[in-house]
Amino acid sequence: MISRVSLLRLQHARKTLTTSASTSSKPSTLTIGNVSVQLQEAKNPDFVPAFYGWKSQPPQDFLPHLKWLIQKDQLKQDVFLLGVPGKIRLELVLRYLEATNREFEYLPITRDTTEADIKQRREIRDGTAYYTDLVRYTVRYTPENTMFQCAVRAALEGRVLVIDGVERAERNVLPILNNLLENREMQLDDGRFLMKHDKYDELKEKYDEATLKKMGMERVSENFHVIALGLPVPRFPGNSLDPPFRSRFQCRNIEELCFNTFLEEAKRLAPRVKESELNDLISVVYAYNSEATTSRPRIATSVVENTLKIWNVNPRYSAGQILDFTYPAKEVLSDSEKELIETFKNKFDLKSNENTRKLKVKDGLFSVRTTKATQTLNLPKPSHPSTTKVTWIPTDKQEYLIADLATAFSKGDFVLIGPKGSGKSTILAELSQRLNYNYVTMVLHQDMNTRELIQRRHMKENGDTIWEDSILVSAARNGDVCVLDGVEMVHPSVLMSLAQLIYHRRFDLPNGNRLIGEKEFGTIMERDGADEATMNQRGVFKIPESFRLLFVGESQSKEHKWINENVLSILPFFTVPHLSLAEQSNIISQITHGNNMKSVNKLIEFVESIKNSTDSGLKNTATSLSLRRLIHIAKRDLMQPGHLQELVEKAALSKFLPQITKETFEHEMKTAKIYNDTKIRTKEDQKYLDMIRAETERPEDEALIPNVLFHHNKQHDEVLEDMARDMKLGSHLLLIGNQGVGKNKLTDRFLHLINRPRQYMQLHRDTTVQTLTMQTVVENGIIRHEDSALVKAARSGQILVIDEADKAPLHVIAILKTLLDTGNLVLGDGRSLRPAASFTDADKRNDRLVPIHPNFRIIMLANRPGFPFLGNNLFAVLGDLFAIHMIDHPGRASEFEMIRKYGPNVNAAVLNQLLTIFNELRDKTDQGVLQYPYSTRELVNIVRHCNEFPNDPLPEVCRNVFDFDSYSEDTIAVIHEVFQKHGVPLGVSRNKDSVAIMERIPLGELKHIGKWSRKSIDFPMEYGFNAPVPVEFDPPVRLATGSLKMDKNNQRNNIFSEFHCHWKVPLDETNMISDGIRVNDDLVMSSVNPPMIYHCKDFMNSNEVEELKLNKILPRFSQMYQPRIKLAYIGGDNILVHEEEANFTGIISLPDQMCTVVKNNTSIAGKLGAMITGTNYMWRLSNQKCNHALLYECGGQQMLVYTDDKQQISVQHGSVPFNIKRVFANGPQNWTVVSTENDNYQLVLDHGKWLLEKIENDVKDGLNTIKAKQGNNELTSVADPYYYVQGRNDGSVLGVPRKENETMFRKESFPSKNKFAKLDESREVTFLGDTIVRAMPAFRTPKAYVHDKISPYDINGFLETIDTSRNKISYVPVPYDGNTFMYENWVAEMTKTRFHLVPWDDEKVLTIEINGGSIRSYELEMSSLGKSFDDWKRMTGAAEDEKLRMEFDRNPDDVDFEKLDEPKLGKFDPSNAPHHGGNQWMGGTGGYNTAGMGGIGGPFRLDAGHDVHQMPDFAKQQVPHHILKKAREIAQVEYAKKLREINMSEYDADGYEKIWKKVHVPSKKLSAVIDQLEAKKKEREWTKHQTTGDLDDGKLIEGVTGEQNIYRRRVDKVPDPGAPQIKPKRLRISFDVSGSMYRFNGYDQRLGKTLEAALMTMTALDGKTDQVQYDIIGHSGDSANVPFVKANQHPKNNKDRLDVLKRMIAHTQYCSSGDSTVESLRWAIEEMKVKKDDFDENVVILVSDANLQRYGISPKKIKDAMQKDPSINSFVILIGDLGNEASEIQKELPVGKAFVLKNTSELPKIMETIFASTIAQ
Secondary structure, three states: OOOHHHHHHHHHHHHHHHHHHHHOOOOOEEEEOOEEEEOOOOOOHHHOOOOOOOOOOOOHHHHHHHHHHHHHHHOOOOEEEEEOOOOHHHHHHHHHHHHHOOOEEEEEOOOOOOHHHHOOOEEEEOOEEEEOOOOOOOOOOOOOOOOOOHHHHHHHHOOEEEEEOHHHOOOOOHHHHHHHHHHOOEEOOOOOEEEEHHHHHHHHHHOOHHHHHHOOEEEEOOOOEEEEEEOOOOOOOOOOOOHHHHOOOEEEEEOOOOHHHHHHHHHHHOOOOOHHHHHHHHHHHHHHHOOOOOOOOOOOHHHHHHHHHHHHHOOOOOHHHHHHHHOOHHHHOOHHHHHHHHHHHHHOOOOOOOOOEEEEEEOOEEEEEEOOOEEEEOOOOOOOOOOOOOOOOOOHHHHHHHHHHHHHHHHOOEEEEEOOOOOHHHHHHHHHHHHOOOEEEEEOOOOOOHHHHHEEEEEOOOOOEEEEEOHHHHHHHHOOEEEEEOOOOOOHHHHHOOHHHHHHOEEEOOOOOEEEEHHHHHHHHHHHOOOHHHHHHOOEEEEOOOOEEEEEEEOOOOOOOOOOHHHHOOOOEEEOOOOOHHHHHHHHHHHHOOOOHHHHHHHHHHHHHHHOOOOHHHHHHHOOOOHHHHHHHHHHHHHOOOOHHHHHHHHHOHHHOOHHHHHHHHHHHHHOOOOOOOOOOOOOOOOHHHHOOOOOOOHHHHOOOOOOOOOOOHHHHHHHHHHHHHHHOOOOEEEEEOOOOOHHHHHHHHHHHHOOOEEEEEOOOOOOHHHHHEEEEEEOOEEEEEEOHHHHHHHHOOEEEEEOHHHOOHHHHOOHHHHHHOOOEEOOOOOEEEEHHHOOHHHHHOOOEEEEOOOOEEEEEEEOOOOOOOOOOHHHHHHHHOEEEEOOOOOHHHHHHHHHHHOOOOOHHHHHHHHHHHHHHHHHHHHOOOOOOOOHHHHHHHHHHHHHOOOOOHHHHHHHHHHHHOOOHHHHHHHHHHHHHOOOOOOOOOOOOOEOOOOOEEOOOOEEEEEEEEEEEOOOOOOEEOOOEEOOEOOOEEOEEEEEEOEEEEOOOOOEOOEEEEEEOOOOOOOOEEEEEEEOOEEEEEEEOOEEEEEEOOOOOOOEEEEEEOOOOOOOOOOOOOOOEEEEEOOOOEEEEEEOOOOEEEEEEOOOOEEEEEOOOOEEOOEEOOOOOOOOOEEEEOOOOOOEEEEEEEOOOEEEEEEEOOOOEEEEEEEOOOOEEEEEEEEOOEEEEEEOOOOEEEEEEEOOEEEEEEEEEOOOOOOEEEEEEEEOOEEEEEEEOEEEEEEOOOOEEEEEEOOOOOOEOOOOOOOOOOOOOOOOHHHHEEEEOOEEEEEEOHHHOEHHHOOOOOOHHHEEEEEEEEEOOOOEEEEEEEEOOOOOOOOHHHHHOOOOOOEEEEEOOOOEEEEEEOOOOEEEEEEOOHHHHHHHHHHHHHHHOOOOOOOOOOEEEOOHHHOOHHHOOOOOOOEOOOOOOOOEOOOOEOOOEOOEOOOEEOOEOOOOEOOOOOOEEEOOHHHHHOOOHHHHHHHHHHHHHHHHHHHHHHHHOOOOHHHHHHHHHHHHHHHHHHHHHHHHHHHHHOOOEEEEEEOOOEEOHHHHHHHHHOOOOOEEEEEOOOOOOOOOOOOOEEEEEEEEOOHHHHHOHHHHOHHHHHHHHHHHHHHHOOOOOOOEEEEEEEEOOOOOOEEEEEOOEOOOOHHHHHHHHHHHHHHHHHOOOOOOHHHHHHHHHHHHHOOHHHOOEEEEEEEEEOOOHHHOOOHHHHHHHHOOOOOEEEEEEEEOOOOOHHHHHHHHOOOOOEEEOOOHHHHHHHHHHHHHHOOOO
């Protein structure tokens, strides 16, 4: 606060200063108030600033500060000026120096400042290293032989040393000045000593000056003074002051100008702007700054001054627009902070009115035309005209930006920011072209230090060291425009070193030269009477008025926030506008000149939708789909239509996205209708590989063309052709994928095919910018730079292959951005790469410019981003500059084709086996179960070994690859499991009981039972077959689809038996399989509840199952409708579906997933019809052995034969002169027809003619033939009551009869005469060569033939195997999986054995269990079995079942309310016998008053493990209120007891381990993922300027000159002082602990699943509270927030974690009924929202059962709660799916945010997926 007296004095001082200035051209005294200073003549006047002019009056607010500075100078006290970022402190110092006529030296401090920059630096001259800091200033200054260091120079010459940016200095750098500051003394490295002036003068009285020089003494001038400038730390980022350093200064806080002073200044700067608008703008600035915090930067008044000048040029701008130029709020503020500044803008009525404006150029004059006026731009004359050529597609928003930039350009420098690929470079090129200014680009990178930004040390051929100007300094001296591209990459201190250049157009260079702005330069020449040549001799050079400095950077991201208060205080900010959809479409269409605008518009709308998504993962993905990338996609779509989805997926690298983001991305693509359209794909006749093939021009090029061993396959050929397409478009290529997938081989083969030479670079973590662009060598003590492979390739037009690009630091690889985008790159030795086409004649003569050949291209190879690859995310930095090619393992067919060439002698079955194993291992890697991605490279190595050493056991060969994992128990267990399930016993050792073949028992001799013969029969007139006619269909229907994964387990790893393999398809337990057939290599099954088709593709080798839902096409007659669906293969990929109950027929095309229904009124012989109606006979579908499907009337005489003859599907109607009992196929176009009289006929289709032949026999009662096989005039039949019957060629019939009254293995359940009447027994028998296989139920299996160890309750039935060549029989058991059969009668209509028999090939049969999804393969033919046993011996070389229980619902009439009494615990039954319906015993079910399950009126739930008899809900609702209250009171008391018991009990290791075993693998995996990412964040980095370590390539010259800090060392990454603290993640999991969790745990283990999820969370995040803060709550009928783990009280050990689980169990047992799911989700989000800015990511996971409908909770309520705050990531896991409620809820919730837990084993994967996409990012 300034008193009135002080104010009067200051006014007097202002008057005195003015008077002094007006009375003399060179005033001798300066007086401010009562302080005066005598002005001295400057010895070197060019060191005195003249920016403001000594006649210029400083602002009133400066006068107290100037007075204080004079006082401190007179007291010989060094000063420290403290203040906020901006130019005010530096302006104050310059005004002080100018007013007092003081010379000064400027020392900008950065983190790269070293002792050499302050004290001494060596230079080499004529082979000798000199310290150059002490050479005296002479008029004849020659930079070649003179070097000054500012601190020492200021001390010797008596100048003011201005140290700017003290807070930016690294620790222990500035303290080297302590003695100079305190005692004016300093020891120099060359042995000399700086001495204080008075002591030196005393010695000089005794010794002459020459003697003192010889003694090494140098005099520090008495006029030496130090002014330090710094920011307050903390509050602003930086290092705090070292106490000894601080204590040597007097400090003064320099506040910004007061409001009135600044308003006056604003009026002076912008006189054309209305004063009211100026007042409003400045009011907002000062009001907002008064509320500034560490996280909310201030608005810099120094930048306001710049934007006011812009406003003065174009007063049509609104105040809101000017504020936006000053302060990019959208970039630097959070959402809540943006609201604050909007509040201020609204309060002061600052409007951001958008008005039209356009840059106009006419007759060399520039203007901006607005809606109502034209504003003239006064631009300085450019030093060099523009040579830029750019393709510019104008849009309104970009034209506005061009006008804004031109206006800003007329007044000075600016910053341009925008997202990656938004066109920043193009915009600046267009601006340069219009304004006719030449501009040069300097690419910045993270390793760049201040010195490299300004000047670079170079060694001449004679060994002398010189300093070369950087592009920036050259541009400043030449008056060009310099674009600093990539300002976001460098450290802010590097940018701040340019503050003096930006604010005052002054630049002090490392070699001692100084650059001064043209205006000040002219003032100094006029003041000192010197010409420009003289000034240049003194080392002072002019910066022409035409020079501009433009910063270009990317918009801020959450990961990289580079715009801090220092950067905000430098220049105005302009942001590349977001283009509208129409503007983007227009740009793309004009650039591509294409007619694919429909695809382009879909693409643009899709990208816009994911950019605006609330999903952070989608938003990040959208950055890779920049406008640049969309243009490339559009070009490719024109070149190759129909591949739009594929192009988008490659551009976004969608295959490697986190699972949740990937699913959401695919959903959004589907919603946007982006797909691969096969209808518009054009057949390409031209080969792009041939089109881009080049002829070799030079012999040396031929040697650089690679030629490698390459086995072609279809997939790789497509990739090669795709690469050629992109290169034809002029793109650089990025091949990205897992290791070992062939990236290098593909690249080399590609280059060989197009005949292009390559240069090769392999990057690594120690790759630097210097090594990337040059190779440094030392020859004879002289340092020389040679071209790197990059420069050689660019110069010669070769292909540069950059391998392992992801291993290099991102800031190193990022320097290629400008090279890839605009063709410019600054090399490590100072030269520049530029496109040859842009060269002028002067450029061609400049040896510092290297032309880029137009044929130069880069092919970059990198591993995929993300865990487990520990490389850097190269794609995020450079992805949109490349044409992306995701290289994956070849498809199965292609990979088989390739490895077949590596192993031509390896059995194809073994190759298929290995392929299947590796594919599953890769799937497990993608799922996160395994970390290492097993590649084709490892597979090829195994195959090559097997090819050369075929007798080596396969498991031993595989160990060559997998022994790497042998010490990781979890990993090797998974690997062993995969190998063993596919029949390779890796990890299995044989034992003596390893063979378990069922005993083959002799059947006895065949008995003669009659004779047989054949007799041809002519069809009577009214019988026979009509000509085929086309089938009439209803319109085709696309079937709804789904996908499943089946699990496979080979059964011969430990024991060799007939049982070969077991598959498990995850089916609902109520679903029932009705039939199964083989279609090519696929297995197709039908089910009936619900009606479905399950298509198991490549069944033996794949695990993919496709669901086709038939509910849309099947008729429904009544609720009791129980369909029986049978299948037949009719050729191609078509199957015929026949439903027997409704007599329905349809044809399904498996690839198209389309079904056509056969019309029931199709005409055949009068009444067209594929089905003959009007009878009561059941139609049945015969089995088949060709592409004819035969339907027959069971009990009638009609037949229909469907045939797919590739042209169409036709049908033939036929009839026979007898009633049909069954029909089965014997062979192709050959059927056996059995009549109801047990007569046998043979029906043959011979060249289109139907023949009927009767097989006559005199066997008693005839032959009820079930299956038959013909050959060599013999007939083998299966016919009851015989085991089998043979008709010999001599006419005799022999058979082995079954014994009567034989004891069977098990009695039939519920026997009934017509129980199996609807069965087709022919489907239960098949032939394997001479072996008959028959599905036999246990109740028809002789007990004498079954092994004693087989239990009747462990099997579904047997495979009766009869070897007719040996006349032996065996019974192979088919296991029972424990599934409950709910529809006994329905099952009996489809099978006797509860499984279906499906012939697979000549060696194996399949059994398909009717429910449960189990499929088994059996090898039963003896010769095949023997061969397999031999292979097995050579090969080997030497999930628990859920407890099932029955649930009984009580009828309403059974409820006895008279038993309802006071609640009680009940008696304890020590025998734990089941009790139900009573009211005495604790743990009973369906009773009254006691603690139990399923009853009413009890105090709490108690599960004793018995079957539950459930009371109906209405009974619970009628329980009186007083009983409910009493029950609740007892429950509370018991709950309290339970909690005390937990806290007092000992650690229960067994209980804990039981749960821990289920989750320890995923828990460890998730913990490892977080650790790896944390390790990556803490990865050591190079620290420069060290005195020990590895030699720094960039400081070789300093090493030669003798400097010491020329090394670099890897040290742990430490955040910059004052940098924002890395925020932890925040996780909250809300588990369902309601009563239904306890009640239905016995049904689906939902409570067990919940406990596993809780334990996995606690263990995975144990010890990671610095990274993840989590808490666990519960929700139930009692509360929406039941705390179990608090955020600051995580469990520390297993005991604590077990206690948490026990408390969760106890709460479910004792809580009230009810549901708080939605309330818990809302509470969790709302409470977390309060402190969301304190965390990097906020995640809520709600775990709930799906019983929401019961409580009237709709999915919409959950969805609304999840989407209430997009900044909170919310997920829902639904467990306990009673019916399909969970699946229906999931469909209504946001994609990728809801999961249904159907199996306990899926839980860890779901949690891991959520964590990987949020917590582990």
